[in-house]
Amino acid sequence: MSETKDYYEGKDKLWHDRWFEMFRKGKWMSNPDFSSTMSPEWDSYHPYSCNTCKRGGLQSLNLVRCSGCRVVKYCCRDHQKKDWPMHKSWCKAFSKVSDINDEADEKIDWTEWSRRQNETSRKIMNMVRGDLRHSINVQIAWVQPHCSRCFRSGRISGVDLVVCPSCNGVAVCKSCLGHETDTTWETFHNGDKQECESYLIYLCCSAMIVEHEKPVLRPSHTNCTETFCPKDWIDYFEKKGNDFGTWLDGPISALRIMAPIVCFLTDGLTLPMTIQMFLGELSLLKKSELSIHILGAEGQEFIATRAFLELGRLNPQLKRLDIVMVGPNLPNNYSHSYPQFVLSSEEAPCHLEGTVDHVSGLYHRCPAASGPVPDLFVAFNPGFQEPSHFVTWRSTLELVKTRTGVPLCITGFNFSEVHNDVKVLKGVGFQEKVPPTANPFRSTRPFLDPSREETDFIYNNKAYAIVQGVA
Known part of the structure; x- marks a missing residue:
């Protein structure tokens, strides 16, 4: 349920x-x-x-x-x-x-x-x-x-x-x-x-x-010796909570009792941890190589690029990870390799091979769309239910629908948005695999959306669902 x-x-x-x-x-x-x-x-x-x-x-x-x-x-x-x-x-x-x-x-x-x-x-x-x-x-x-x-x-x-x-x-x-x-x-x-x-x-x-001068967005500093797929943030921080270095004045074990610290840590990690949850639900955690295409990528994905290193930290069996982010609002095209993400001597070396690529444009028009089929499509807070958004998304969704063996995982700022997005996806030929559900790895950082009633705070990736094209 x-x-x-x-x-x-x-x-x-x-x-x-x-x-x-x-x-x-x-x-x-x-x-x-x-x-x-x-x-x-x-x-x-x-x-x-x-x-x-x-x-x-x-x-x-x-x-x-x-x-x-x-x-x-x-x-x-x-x-x-x-x-x-x-x-x-x-x-x-x-x-x-x-x-x-x-x-x-x-x-x-x-x-x-x-x-x-x-x-x-x-x-x-x-x-x-x-x-x-x-x-x-x-x-x-x-x-x-x-x-x-x-x-x-x-x-x-x-x-x-x-x-x-x-x-x-x-x-x-x-x-x-x-x-x-x-x-x-x-x-x-x-x-x-x-x-x-x-x-x-x-x-x-x-x-x-x-x-x-900027948000505190970072992955943890050490690698797990066994695959770790926590059930929620409580479970995650019980194991990894003291594993973020001391980038502020004081030990992280003391600083992490403060709400803003936790909010920033979860805001930076909500993307990789939500993907880790998807991998667990779809029985993909045993794979040694993964390819993930993130559709409609915008500012939050661009800012949190380095956080995808966390997927390597949690999955020692994973040897190669390739992520392609595609979105019309991404600032430019370039690639990062995982060794580039290790910025200090406090951090353990990264065992991953592969890259995170940023591609500015619409997915159905980019080279990645005609290349090898990925293991997973992800769209964070896509807003398919908005008619003006759907016009832009339609050609991409028609293409993704034909990749019938590849799940499309979506998130939203609340349950009703994900429910409406799934309804739209069903209307264009997708089948529901996991119904709209509350996300245990949503960001805990509150945002005040001015278009909603003033006391309605939103949280990044608050709910999710998984669909797949029908053969």
Whole structure:
């Protein structure tokens, strides 16, 4: 039977309940002279934090907002200047299409809020292309400061927002608070502590990127002596949890009790570990040579290329592994060999032969599609159910369908997306092998998708299914 809920609902946490007390000791939280800023490449928007360093209420800082858009906030003039080259295009476009005088001073629901922000975003995108397609620019329009109860914008005169002191991620206006004097996390999250913690983790993951300039994405450092196919992250970390070196200040055994560390480790490893799970389900773990084609590869696959070394770490019987990533949004064409992925003396040598190839384009048009048939096709979060996506995917799916002996494994951000994708695949001639199921190796790092209801965090590869072409 397929599992429709989050795999980790009701299970023990992967981090300590008091992780934030340890996180407070870091520079982002405790250094009053903190000057690091986030690289635009990894940026995400937090409406109640400085748009440059992501600090704010948790550090008791008074923020000032941009006088142009009256949305984005900063902790100091210097950070506002540093962000202006990135912010100015969006700021000017937003100011043209969103007149604050046209915003009704009235209570609305999330559906109406969503409609308004979607319309605003559409107008902005029609005005300016290019860098405005970066995810942070979409997020700003959708999750700008607003009351989480009446959805009135914080830009409107007289709408005074009070921000949750625990997570710095949700606000309620003073009008909706009324005579409520107990402004603890319960006030802002209707008693849902998990929601509050998700907002806090989301912010602290950005904080770690600010401190270290990029996400902490890496495979483990040593090879297993026997094939290891864990059942979930709990099982994986019980064996490999202390096997990631000391790239931060302190031993990994102590650092790993913090939620952001676990979130980044799982975010980097979700791709190879999900594939390892597929190999186990399809009885492919005994093979000494494997070829895997990843279809529709995008940024997450490109960023986590080195993490595929983990498949070698877990499978000593595997001597050769060839992975071909193909996607129209990959930046360029090139190959990595596995010895290139071992970057420090702390890491064990890699026994694998083979390469990870990046191919920019559509799969049905690339040379790999007419070459040897792989052992496995994988599509991470493909979104077949979206009509505009399916138009691009159709020719590739028609080709993959003819490789009748090769399974196609797909993932999605939630169960319903995978269910709808499978429905589409059945409609074009695929047969279901494994129904939509909760993924035990989904990333634990929360992302706030601006097109969904604001409390609906998504997690990379949250659910999966396996299909195959019918002969």
